[in-house]
Amino acid sequence: MYKVKELQLSTDSFDNPLFRLHLRCFRWYGYVASIEQRHPWLALLRCTIFTASIWLSCALMLLRLFLSRGYESINDGATSWATAVQYFAVSIATLNAYVQRERVITMLRTAHEDLQHLILESDAQELDLLHATQRYVRTITLLLWVPSVVAGMMAYLDCIYRTIFLPKTVFNMAAVRRGEAQPILIFKLFPFGELYDHFVMGYLGAWYALALGITTIPLWHTFIACLMKYVTLKLQILNKRVLAMDIRRFEPNLLQHHLGANERIHWQLQLCKYFVQEQLKIRDFVQQIEHLIRIPVMADFIIFSVLICFLFFALTVGEPSNMDYSFMFLYLFVMAAILWIYHWHATLIVEGQNELCFAFYAGDWYKFGLPVQRMLLLMMMHAQRPLKMRALLVELNLKTFLDIMRGAYSYFNLLRSAHLY
Template sequence: MPQSGTVKMYKVKELQLTPDSFDNPIFRIHLRCFRWYGYVASMEQRHPWLSLVRCTIFTSSIWLSCALMLLRQFLARGYENLNDGATSWATAVQYFTVSIATLNAYMQRERVVLMLRTAHADLQQLMLEADDQELDLLRTTQRYVRTITFLLWVPSVVAGFMAWSDCIYRTIFLPQTVFNTAAVLRGEAQPILLFKLFPFGELYDNFFIGYLGPWYALSLGITTIPLWHTFITCLMKYVTLKLQILNKRVLAMDIQRLKPELLPQQLTVNELIHWQLQLCKSFVQEQLRIRAFVWQIEQLIRVPVMADFIIFSILICFLFFALTVGVPSKMDYSFMFIYLFVMAAILWVYHWHATLIIECQNELCFAFYAGDWYNFGLPVQRMLLFMMMHAQRPLKMRALLVELNLRTFLDIMRGAYSYFNLLRSSHLY
């Protein structure tokens, strides 16, 4: 019994963050949402184990919704037109990919919380010692992550609002098409949009299963899909911020960052060399910490991003084909456009921000050379040479077999377009 209690407390502690972590300038929005879903907990909570329970229920709900949607697609005898099948399959696949991501986050929640603790402590220290230029970089990063979060969240909310609006309108003005499964089966009435996603059959007429259940599943999807992907974006943008600040400090080579009371003009040559070497040592340690953090991100996202790479590239091609061959209604057209935008945006945020990390890392080598190294002592010059060689090591990220960079993203888009042309040509002949 004591052993099991120890294990339970250890799992709860994995989720706990300090209260001020939820006001972090970069992760504020996402941490508050994660606390609601139970992925993290505050040390102020009286019953932190409830967060673990909520997290388990939330993750299970996502997987249950995904399983029901996929079952609905496999049991479907056919669709009246290609567009109905395209939107239904696109919704089910979106839930499948986010199910992989949420389960991965659930299994690796200790890693996630450790990364958040590290980033929060580092940002607190940065705000204490940063100059005006570095604070401007932090504020720019803060605005950037808010914008990315907003841009990815809006289409998801719009898609959910469209489905809810259809449900509310039909319930109020056409109630016979909402709770009338017999008429739907006879082809005399069309089910509401949400009903097309789940294989409930005659249970549609049950208010909780056929009505509130789809509402709950939809609310999970429109919040979780943008939440997870923009959270990873925040982690990657935090790395970019760290590299930008490191590049700036390398260019300045200001030993007063180590000890503010130091006055270079009052130091002897040996003392100046000593403090410059200490500053170089701090740069190396910071670079190693950045590399370790990037490795943690890579371990966290490699499976979900690989799944996104495979599934989204196929689905983008299929949706383009459905738009070209079928005769979509205005709602189908809107849904497919939103799905295309969201899937392309999800792939883009990973590959683009991985490219930014690579570029900032490449700039670090030039920062060592662009400084006044020719005015430093010989030991410092040798140290800078070794640091330049170390900085040339690429800081690349991989999702299992896929390297994350902008070139890969463009290859995905070109590949999807090529497959689309092949499908269209086959259909014409």
């Protein structure tokens, strides 16, 4: 069992160019702690409360849905089930992150130290790759965070308006059951059983649960996207350095001396050794990511593929209001984006690994000595080993993502045909 102090990160880690936003949010939730914190056990306590509250919210929603006697429309049921199932998926992810905190901290330390060295020793082209990766992870984060926040703000604004101007429709569950009043949107999203009229659990509890959802769901998935994009950056830089085969990486003034053939071969072999070490580090990091995400991504694969089909069916068969349309499309977008994030970035890693094999061949290997050529041949054979990622039974790549979408559409057609007949 790890100790709390072993989970503390250095202060400059929170200014990491790729993980800055996510680490600061994780520190707020208690998943990571800074070495400056006097009482790091408070971070562990916050993290425990945070994880437990997500599971409690999920359990309350699922309990209410299973005990429900039905819904007035299929759209209400689809919205409630979509919310509950997304919380179930993120509950699995947060619990997995809680259990594997030591692995996450180790990966973050490794990536931070490596990026620090990279910034110090990189040339202008490699720094451009780093800056492009920074812009990319910001874009991906906004891509998933904006729709989540928009959906949350819609529910919050509806709640605030009706609480101020139509309080009888908010705190009168009996009228709602009789059909004389409509429950506010936040109660549809977070149906906490018979607690609607209880202010703390039914009202503030729903507000808190919504805040958890709009922050945690995009935060976790975009953090994993940052880790995977970091691997892609490492492969891009390694490919660039392999093509250059520049022995001045070890000693800038080497080419100013009249090196003999044996000395040149020595330094080129040292460079090959460095390339092999970098490949092994990348493979190990990818394995760590795979161990971290295989259970949550497998759960997402099963849950989201079924839910996407059901939401399409609800949109087609039901009579959704404008608000229902908005939430269903937001849910569809978020779920598809989450699945795409994992499969797309896993594909980028595979492509980067494939390009590495060609980079060994594309260089001026025919000008090197025979020992170096033999070493490059062995490195090419090693680079041909696939760098694929799996989520238990599912291989992560774009083909799998397209298969998920096609499968969801096929099941949707079956449901629609059965409904018509």
